[in-house]
Amino acid sequence: MVFVSALRENGVFVSRVILLPEHDVEIHVSAPWDILWSTDIDPLESIRNLRIALDSISRTTSDTTAPPRVIDLRFGNKVFYR
Secondary structure, three states: OOOHHHHHOOOOOOOEEEEEOEEEEEEEEEOOEEEEEEEEOOHHHHHHHHHHHHHHHHHOOOOOOOOOOOEOOOOOOOOOEE
């Protein structure tokens, strides 16, 4: 719930949470992308990493490229998106 609350405080609203094996969670949000996250990781660190990833995505995404569908925060400061 800490992670969901932190997302909400950052303007990202959760519509559905799916528990996956190995402490992983798939989070559907009010954005064009979903989040993969691990409950083993500090939620506030994940929020910081998400902000950095979104900043990078906004600088590299143009009108001709589609935004990512998934942002994967399960690996600490190594954020993946596709």
